[in-house]
Amino acid sequence: MSSRCPTSFRYWAARAEPAWQRRQKVVKRLFGHDLFPTDERARMLCDDLYVGDPVAERYVDEVFFGETGHQKGREQLMHALEHGIDAVPDAPESMKALFAEFDTVPDWVDRDQVELGAEIWRRWGTMLFSVAGAITLEIYTESGVATPLSLAGGYAGDNALRRFLESAKFWIDTSSPGDLFRPGSPGRTTAMQVRIMHVAVRKRVGDHPEWDHEKWGLPISQTYMMLTQVGGSVAPALALWLLGYQTTPREMRALLHFNRYMGHLLGVQPQWMPETVRDCLQVLALATAARSYDSGQHGKELIESFPEAFAPREGQAGPARLRSAYNYRIYSAYCALWMNPATRNQYDMPRAFPWILLPVARIPLVTAVELLRRLPGLRQLHNHAMVAHRMSWWKAQMAGREAAFDASSALRR
Numbered sequence: 001m002s003s004r005c006p007t008s009f010r011y012w013a014a015r016a017e018p019a020w021q022r023r024q025k026v027v028k029r030l031f032g033h034d035l036f037p038t039d040e041r042a043r044m045l046c047d048d049l050y051v052g053d054p055v056a057e058r059y060v061d062e063v064f065f066g067e068t069g070h071q072k073g074r075e076q077l078m079h080a081l082e083h084g085i086d087a088v089p090d091a092p093e094s095m096k097a098l099f100a101e102f103d104t105v106p107d108w109v110d111r112d113q114v115e116l117g118a119e120i121w122r123r124w125g126t127m128l129f130s131v132a133g134a135i136t137l138e139i140y141t142e143s144g145v146a147t148p149l150s151l152a153g154g155y156a157g158d159n160a161l162r163r164f165l166e167s168a169k170f171w172i173d174t175s176s177p178g179d180l181f182r183p184g185s186p187g188r189t190t191a192m193q194v195r196i197m198h199v200a201v202r203k204r205v206g207d208h209p210e211w212d213h214e215k216w217g218l219p220i221s222q223t224y225m226m227l228t229q230v231g232g233s234v235a236p237a238l239a240l241w242l243l244g245y246q247t248t249p250r251e252m253r254a255l256l257h258f259n260r261y262m263g264h265l266l267g268v269q270p271q272w273m274p275e276t277v278r279d280c281l282q283v284l285a286l287a288t289a290a291r292s293y294d295s296g297q298h299g300k301e302l303i304e305s306f307p308e309a310f311a312p313r314e315g316q317a318g319p320a321r322l323r324s325a326y327n328y329r330i331y332s333a334y335c336a337l338w339m340n341p342a343t344r345n346q347y348d349m350p351r352a353f354p355w356i357l358l359p360v361a362r363i364p365l366v367t368a369v370e371l372l373r374r375l376p377g378l379r380q381l382h383n384h385a386m387v388a389h390r391m392s393w394w395k396a397q398m399a400g401r402e403a404a405f406d407a408s409s410a411l412r413r
């Protein structure tokens with residue numbers, strides 16, 4: 001057993017259950033490897049449920065929650081991101097330490113692999129948004145994830161679409177060519193803003209009386225942030241195979257490397273990081289076995305708010321209303337496609353039929369495009385088309401609004 005593990009993270013108890021032992025034997029017999037990570041790695045993952053982002057936390061405590069305050073602190077941060085930390089007079093030591101870490105490219109980084117991973121995200125276009133949004137709903141059954149989101153209010157009720165579109169902007173910015181290595185780029189700027197927002201939410205939720213450290217560990221912990229990196233690489237690559245998107249094992253490894261470096265910018269530094277497709281599958285098995293399905297009303301609100309966020313809104317008319325009606329139905333289909341039926345049946349989700357036939361009907365076309373784009377000259381043409389489409393979709397949904405990534409918002413209760 002782990003020396004330290006939140007009580008609601010049921011991994012050690014679940015893996016001793018007959019059902020999980022049978023699954024372990026089947027996987028071992030069919031594939032020749034274990035279903036779960038080694039016990040040593042599992043202990044690291046459990047321990048990291050109590051670990052946050054110490055470097056960024058010292059900075060946020062001193063600046064955003066200190067005498068400087070949120071507004072001035074944000075202005076100072078944006079100036080440093082645009083012009084470099086040396087351009088900030090009298091920058092506090094905690095800020096210098098944060099930027100020293102942020103600006104250092106680790107020795108393990110392979111820039112070509114990072115760029116290939118970013119290219120795959122661009123190639124997926126808006127399907128990245130669809131699959132990432134739908135597969136995330138599964139983990140909202142867990143209070144350790146749902147409670148911070150419920151308290152912050154960003155992914156619940158009327159705010160769900162706005163915050164999802166902010167996530168889409170993060171995916172767009174961080175996958176733009178070369179952005180993760182170019183000082184002052186939108187990708188690096190967005191990554192730092194999201195990192196600071198996570199720290200601020202972690203502090204507010206951790207101090208809230210609803211948060212139970214014994215049951216859940218630390219809000220937005222290293223382990224759950226690392227799972228987000230898996231959720232941006234191997235998990236969507238496998239999920240999209242269902243619809244004809246042919247991401248190869250080599251490309252999955254590039255996606256994982258890209259997400260790992262992006263995680264470095266976000267302060268994701270667990271004791272152990274999955275480095276192979278097999279590692280990721282074992283981590284996903286561990287996270288699945290550990291689920292306690294304890295999020296209750298908080299999880300219900302988050303899950304049911306997601307497809308509803310795309311429904312036509314009051315005052316919409318003409319093409320905008322038609323676009324919303326289509327998005328509502330197609331995202332309802334994606335939820336049915338990528339959620340576990342047993343999970344989905346526990347919630348009031350919109351009907352998927354006959355809309356689920358649309359992505360199924362597109363499989364031959366998607367497969368043909370995936371094959372044709374490998375021909376000389378077509379790879380870049382296809383990539384440019386998908387980039388233009390995802391930006392057009394995002395701007396239409398935002399309707400003139402801007403993504404804020406605001407770290408100053410108070411909890412809603």
